Amino acid sequence: MRMLIAAVGKLKDDEERSIVARYAKRFDATGKSLALGPLEIIEMPEGRAASADSRKVDESTRLMKIASSADFIIALDVQGRSLTSEAFAKLLAKVRDGGAKSCALLIGGPDGHGADVLAHANLKLSLGALTLPHGLARVVLSEQLYRAATIIAGHPYHRS
Numbered sequence: 001m002r003m004l005i006a007a008v009g010k011l012k013d014d015e016e017r018s019i020v021a022r023y024a025k026r027f028d029a030t031g032k033s034l035a036l037g038p039l040e041i042i043e044m045p046e047g048r049a050a051s052a053d054s055r056k057v058d059e060s061t062r063l064m065k066i067a068s069s070a071d072f073i074i075a076l077d078v079q080g081r082s083l084t085s086e087a088f089a090k091l092l093a094k095v096r097d098g099g100a101k102s103c104a105l106l107i108g109g110p111d112g113h114g115a116d117v118l119a120h121a122n123l124k125l126s127l128g129a130l131t132l133p134h135g136l137a138r139v140v141l142s143e144q145l146y147r148a149a150t151i152i153a154g155h156p157y158h159r160s
Helices: 014-034 052-067 085-097 115-120 134-153
Strands: 002-008 039-044 072-082 102-107 123-126
Touching: 002 052, 002 134, 014 039, 014 134, 039 052, 039 134, 052 102, 052 115, 072 115, 085 102, 085 134, 102 134
Parallel strands: 002 039, 002 102, 072 102, 072 123
Antiparallel strands: none
16 A cells, blocks of 8 residues: 655755655565555645635645545544554554555644545544644654554564
8 A cells, every 4th residue: 555645844854854764764665565655755835825724725725636546545633533553553454454555644734734634534643632843743653654564564663
């Protein structure tokens, strides 16, 4: 199952970019034998509209265009469901085993997701109650994808 992280905003910090790339590479290597991956990461610029609502509409439209071919869409949202690493791994395995060829994980801009993304998401996922900078959210998400692959593979990286 191909994986896509589509995120509003560009990583400006080389360290964050390096960490995300490292976990993406690990995910691809671990996921290959599990029919998970490759992981593609697409960044798009933040909306420039004057109001937050207009920015969310613009960003959501562009995110949905990127994710339009995905069989399963996960929107990262502060109001979403929190999952343990094990539950996230089980979810990805279930989606894959259900026949999905692709899964898109969408990270909104500073104002959050617009109604279009939230309406089309199969799952709204929260990384926790804390507000995270977008760069850190991408680091956490890419690590959790790698962790999920290791859990599915029975690899000792994850210790519960």
